[in-house]
Amino acid sequence: MTWTFQTSADVQTALDQGQPLVALESTIITHGMPYPANLETAQLVEQTVRDHGAIPATIAVIDGVLHVGLDTAQLTGLAQTKDALKLSRADFSYALALGKTGSTTVAATMMAAHLAGIPVFATGGIGGVHRGYDATQDMSADLIELAQTPVTVVCAGAKAILDIPRTLEVLETYGVPVITVGQDELPAFWSRASGLKSPLRCDDPVALARIGALRAQDAHPGGVLVANPIPKAAEIPVAEITPVIDAALAAADRDGVTGKDATPYLLGKVLDATEGKSLDANIALIRNNARLAAQIAVAHAALPSNK
Numbered sequence: 001m002t003w004t005f006q007t008s009a010d011v012q013t014a015l016d017q018g019q020p021l022v023a024l025e026s027t028i029i030t031h032g033m034p035y036p037a038n039l040e041t042a043q044l045v046e047q048t049v050r051d052h053g054a055i056p057a058t059i060a061v062i063d064g065v066l067h068v069g070l071d072t073a074q075l076t077g078l079a080q081t082k083d084a085l086k087l088s089r090a091d092f093s094y095a096l097a098l099g100k101t102g103s104t105t106v107a108a109t110m111m112a113a114h115l116a117g118i119p120v121f122a123t124g125g126i127g128g129v130h131r132g133y134d135a136t137q138d139m140s141a142d143l144i145e146l147a148q149t150p151v152t153v154v155c156a157g158a159k160a161i162l163d164i165p166r167t168l169e170v171l172e173t174y175g176v177p178v179i180t181v182g183q184d185e186l187p188a189f190w191s192r193a194s195g196l197k198s199p200l201r202c203d204d205p206v207a208l209a210r211i212g213a214l215r216a217q218d219a220h221p222g223g224v225l226v227a228n229p230i231p232k233a234a235e236i237p238v239a240e241i242t243p244v245i246d247a248a249l250a251a252a253d254r255d256g257v258t259g260k261d262a263t264p265y266l267l268g269k270v271l272d273a274t275e276g277k278s279l280d281a282n283i284a285l286i287r288n289n290a291r292l293a294a295q296i297a298v299a300h301a302a303l304p305s306n307k
Contacts, residue, residue, distance in 0.1 A: 003096070003115060008069030011057045015117060018306060020054040020297035022290065023068075023113035023121040023151070026103035029060075029075075030084040031264045032124070033279060039079035041283050045290045049122070052294035059112045061087060064099030068116045078103065086260050088141045106153065107145035110223060119212055119300055120152045122293035124286045125159040125189040126225065127263065128167030131249060136258060139170070146223040147174035150216035152208065152300075154226045154293040156285040157187040157194065161245055161266045164194055171225065172199065177215065179208065180227040181292065187229035190236040190281045198227065205292065209299035228292050234284030236277060244273045 007015065014021050024045060029038045046056035057069045060078055067074065078084065078101075085095055085102030089111060095102040104112060106126050113121050127140025146153065158167045168186065171178050180186055180198035188194035202208055212224045229235075248269035252258075257265045270278045300306065 003066065005066040005068050005112065005116060007116070008057075008067070008071055010055050011069030014055040018301060020294070020301040021057050021118045021120070022049045022054045022293045022297050023109055023116075023118045024049070024056055024058040024290070025106060025109040025121070025123050026058055026060040026078060027086055027105050028124055028282075028286065029079050030081060030103040031086055032267065033282065035079055037279060037283075039076060041286065042075055042079065044283070045122070045286055048287045048290040049294045052291050052298070054294035054297040056290075057113070057116070057118055059104045059109050061085075061092075061095045061100065061102045061104070063101055064096055066096060066112060068112060068118070089145060090141065106142040107140070110145045110149045110151045110153065113151050114149050119150070119216065120154070120293050120297040122154045122286070122289045124155065124282060124289065125157055126153065126155050128158040128162040128164070129170055130262065131161075131163045133163060133166060138258065138262070143167070143170050143174060143176075146171065146176045146225055148222050150212075150218075150221040150223060152212035152215075152224045152226060152296060154228055154289045154296065156230050156289060157189050157227045159263065160189040160191065160241060161248065161263070161270070164188055165196060168196060168199075174222070175220075176222055176225055177211065178225045178227060179211070181208075181229070183229055187227050188238065189285070190230065190241050190278060191238045192229040192232065192235050193238050195238075205295035206299040208296050209303060212296070213300060213303055213305065226292070226296070228289050230281060230285040231288055234281050236274065236281050241270075241274075241278075244270055247273065
C-alpha cells in the first residue's frame with residue numbers, strides 16, 4: 001500500500017509547474033497557541049511565505065486524509081479542533097487508518113513534505129533531548145527524522161525548554177548539518193544566544209538551497225537544519241527567560257507531565273508567566289523562519305537541476 005495525499009489547488013499547481021513551495025507544520029495551530037491567535041498566526045505565516053515568492057503548504061491529517069495545503073475552511077476548522085492528535089512518525093499511520101484528525105510535528109511534516117516532493121520546511125523550533133534525559137530517556141523523534149529524511153528545516157533552534165547542548169550532540173552523532181544564519185552562536189528559540197557555538201554558518205539562501213540539494217543526493221540522505229535567530233526586537237533574553245523555564249520544568253515534574261504532553265504544558269506555563277510575551281516572540285520567530293524558508297525554496301526551484 002502506498003500513502004496518498006490530497007493537495008490544495010495552489011499547492012498542486014505549484015507542484016505541476018515546479019514553483020517554489022514551503023511546507024508548514026500544524027502542531028503550532030492545535031497545540032502551540034490558543035484560538036484565535038493560532039489561526040491568525042497560521043494565516044500570517046502563509047502570507048509571509050507568499051510575500052517572499054513561494055507557495056505555503058500547511059500539512060495536517062483531517063478525518064484520516066493527509067492534506068498537503070489547507071484551504072481557508074480547513075485551516076479554520078483545524079484551529080478550532082479540541083481533540084486533534086499530535087502526530088509524529090509513530091502514530092501517523094494510526095491516524096490515517098482510523099480516520100482521525102491530527103496535526104503534524106516536525107517529524108511528521110518532514111515525512112509528508114518529502115512524500116509530496118517539497119524540499120523546504122519552516123517551523124518554530126525543533127524538538128530534541130528533554131532535560132532530565134538520564135532519568136526519562138525522553139528524546140523527540142524530530143532528531144531521528146532529521147537524520148533520515150532529506151528536507152531542509154528552517155527553525156529558530158531547538159525549543160528552549162529542552163537540553164540544547166545534548167540536542168546538538170545528538171544531531172552531530174546522527175550526521176545532521178546544523179547551520180546558523182547571521183551569527184556564529186546557535187540560537188535558542190526565544191533567545192538569540194545559547195552559549196553554544198554553531199557547528200556551521202551560512203548567510204546566503206542560495207548556498208543553503210545548494211546544500212540541501214546536495215544533501216538529498218547523498219547515498220545516506222538526511223535533512224539539513226537551518227537555525228535562524230529570532231529578530232533582535234522580538235527576543236526574550238536568556239537571563240529573563242531562564243528562570244521562567246526553570247519554574248515551568250519544576251511544575252511539570254510536580255504534576256507528572258511527561259512525553260508528548262510535556263511540550264504544550266511547558267509552553268503554556270511560559271506563556272502565562274511571561275504574560276503573553278512568549279507568544280509574541282513565537283509569532284515573530286515563525287514568520288522570520290517562513291521568510292527565510294521561502295527564499296531558500298525560491299533558490300532551490302531555480303537550481304539548474306530543477307529546470
